Amino acid sequence: MPRSLEPLDLGIQIPYHFRCPISLELMRDPVTVCTGQTYDRTSIESWVSTGNNTTCPVTRAPLSDFTLIPNHTLRRLIQEWCVANRSNGVERIPTPKQPADPTSVRALLSQASATSGTHVSSRSRAAALRRLRGFARDSEKNRVLIAAHNAKEILIRILFSDDIDSSELVSESLALLVMFPMTEHDKCVSIISDPGRVEFLTRLLFDSSVETRVNAAALIEMAVTGSKETVSSSESIFEGVLDLLRNPASSYPRRALKIGIKALFALCLSKQTRRIAVSAGAPEILIDRLAAGLDRCDTERALATVEILCRSPEGCAAFGEHALTVPVLVKTILRVSDRATEYAAGALLALCTAEERWRDEAAAAGVVVQLLLMVQSECTERAKRKAQKLLKLLRDSWPDYSFANSDDFACSEVVPF
Numbered sequence: 337m338p339r340s341l342e343p344l345d346l347g348i349q350i351p352y353h354f355r356c357p358i359s360l361e362l363m364r365d366p367v368t369v370c371t372g373q374t375y376d377r378t379s380i381e382s383w384v385s386t387g388n389n390t391t392c393p394v395t396r397a398p399l400s401d402f403t404l405i406p407n408h409t410l411r412r413l414i415q416e417w418c419v420a421n422r423s424n425g426v427e428r429i430p431t432p433k434q435p436a437d438p439t440s441v442r443a444l445l446s447q448a449s450a451t452s453g454t455h456v457s458s459r460s461r462a463a464a465l466r467r468l469r470g471f472a473r474d475s476e477k478n479r480v481l482i483a484a485h486n487a488k489e490i491l492i493r494i495l496f497s498d499d500i501d502s503s504e505l506v507s508e509s510l511a512l513l514v515m516f517p518m519t520e521h522d523k524c525v526s527i528i529s530d531p532g533r534v535e536f537l538t539r540l541l542f543d544s545s546v547e548t549r550v551n552a553a554a555l556i557e558m559a560v561t562g563s564k565e566t567v568s569s570s571e572s573i574f575e576g577v578l579d580l581l582r583n584p585a586s587s588y589p590r591r592a593l594k595i596g597i598k599a600l601f602a603l604c605l606s607k608q609t610r611r612i613a614v615s616a617g618a619p620e621i622l623i624d625r626l627a628a629g630l631d632r633c634d635t636e637r638a639l640a641t642v643e644i645l646c647r648s649p650e651g652c653a654a655f656g657e658h659a660l661t662v663p664v665l666v667k668t669i670l671r672v673s674d675r676a677t678e679y680a681a682g683a684l685l686a687l688c689t690a691e692e693r694w695r696d697e698a699a700a701a702g703v704v705v706q707l708l709l710m711v712q713s714e715c716t717e718r719a720k721r722k723a724q725k726l727l728k729l730l731r732d733s734w735p736d737y738s739f740a741n742s743d744d745f746a747c748s749e750v751v752p753f
Contacts, residue, residue, distance in 0.1 A: 348424050354414050357394045358383060365432035366411050367404040371397045374407050377432070381477075406434070436471040436478045441485050444468050448509075449490050458502035461494075465508035472515045483516050488523060496533050507548045510540070514554040524562030527555070534567055541576025550595050553577050557599040566606040574603065574616035581621050593625070597634050601641045610648050619645060619654040619661075626668070627660050635672050639665075639679035646686035656687055656694050666701040670709055677710065678719035685726050699730055 356363045356376035365377040371392040375383075383393055384402060392399055411431070418428040447464040450456035468487075471478040491513040500506060518524055527533050540552035553576070560567055567573065580596030600622075604613050622638050622645075630638060642665075645651035655661045665687075668680040684703065688695040703726070710723040 348421055348426070351417065353410075354417060362429070363410070363414060364429045366407040366414070368407050369404065370399060370401045371395045374410060377404060380404065406432075433474045435475060436481055438481065438485070441468070441471070441482055445482075445485055445487060445490055449494060458505050462502060462504040462508045465491075465494075465505070465512055469508065469512045469515070472512060479515060488513065488516055488518070488520070492523060492526070496527075496530075496536065503545075506540070507543075507545060507551075510548060510551045510555065514551050514558065518555075518558035518562045521562060524559045525565060527559040528563045528565050528567050534573070538570075538573045538576060541573065541579070546592070549576070550580060550592050553580055553599040554595045557595065557602045560599075560602040560605075566608050567603060571612050571616050574600075574609075574613050574618065577603065578616055578618060578621050581625055590631075593630065594634055597625075597630075597637050597641070601637050601644075604641050604644050607648075610645055611650060614645060614648065614651045614654050619651065620658055623655065623658045623661050623664055626664050632673055632676070635668070636675045636679065639668065639676050639683065643679045643682040643686070646683045649690070652686055652690045655683070656691060662687065662694060662697045663701050666698060666703045666706060669703070669706040670713065670715075674715045674719065677715050678722065681707075681710065681719055681722040681726060685722050685729070688726060688729050695730055698726075704730060 350362050354362055356366075356379045357373070358375055358379035361376070363374075363376040366374050367377045367380065368374045369380065369392060371394075373392055373394045375393070380393075381404075384399075390398060411429075415428055415431075418426045422428070444464040444467055447456060448461045448468070450461060468482060472482055491509050494500070494509040495506065495513060527537075534556075537552050537556055541549055541556075543549050543552070556567070556573070556577070577596055577599045580592045581600070600613065600618060603609050604618070618641070622642055626635065626638055626642075642655065646655055662684070665680045665684050669677050671677075684698055688698055707723040707727050707730075711720055711727075
């Protein structure tokens with residue numbers, strides 16, 4: 337018996353011809369190549385993408401044509417086998433969606449970009465965009481194919497068209513556009529440097545559709561990050577972004593929070609906009625969200641934003657007045673990640689440099705022990721330098737109980753200053 341037929345943990349065996357010859361796993365989307373051999377689509381595409389595009393993995397015969405023909409008969413047999421073994425914990429594989437083809441993509445983009453003077457209605461244009469969004473959701477391969485047909489430029493043109501008269505067309509073009517990375521500098525600049533386009537996106541931040549609001553914030557973040565330019569903004573753009581953090585959508589709160597934090601961080605990278613962010617209430621909302629709990633990436637980005645805003649006097653004052661700021665920052669040190677530790681230490685350093693009362697509060701919250709642990713840990717050198725500066729700054733605020741009675745630090749060789 338081949339090794340590929342070794343019993344599974346479920347106590348059953350997958351039939352040999354149901355297994356992909358490359359991965360030895362149950363095939364979910366069996367396709368046949370020109371040599372007549374069948375593989376799982378994901379496995380054979382990975383085989384080819386790694387440079388093995390001249391030979392068939394099993395037969396070693398040359399692959400003269402890389403057309404993948406779906407093996408519907410085998411897929412149905414696999415699905416029937418899954419259903420028959422459902423009692424053993426086997427789940428039925430779903431019927432795979434066929435990948436988009438270039439002809440369909442071109443036709444849909446052409447339909448979506450039809451001008452108002454043609455016979456194509458706004459509803460038909462939105463329907464074309466909805467089909468393209470379905471393709472884009474299905475696979476990365478489809479997204480690459482759609483992007484290769486100049487989709488981003490077409491979608492930007494549709495979204496910011498002067499004669500756009502359909503909210504459905506706006507929401508569909510925006511939702512599809514944010515599914516593609518905005519890496520082209522010129523496209524990002526064309527959005528951020530145009531006050532009219534920035535004003536339009538700002539209005540979308542207050543749209544009745546939560547999905548449109550989130551997607552507008554996502555496009556703002558992508559464009560600001562890609563252009564590295566200061567957005568010509570008023571307080572409204574921050575109010576719209578911060579509202580996503582204050583009242584995340586109940587339907588998908590994680591995406592609303594993630595996009596809101598990313599957009600706020602991108603907007604605060606410019607010194608000119610930080611005062612506006614503070615005035616709009618960013619410090620209070622950031623600390624409240626950190627206190628409520630975020631995932632690792634969101635925590636890191638939120639703390640980075642806190643440190644950036646603490647570099648301005650008004651930002652430092654606003655954070656210092658929040659009762660939870662210092663306890664949250666102290667608690668974060670060494671508990672989330674090296675990056676989070678560094679940003680929290682940097683924010684504390686700014687606060688403690690600004691006023692003595694915040695030094696006393698940090699010392700009372702137990703920051704000294706945390707800083708000594710930082711100096712001895714494997715965190716970044718920048719984090720250690722911040723910890724050493726903080727220890728020097730706090731030496732007059734150290735309460736006797738901070739570490740004098742601790743067995744861990746009584747014989748410590750750390751010399752913080």
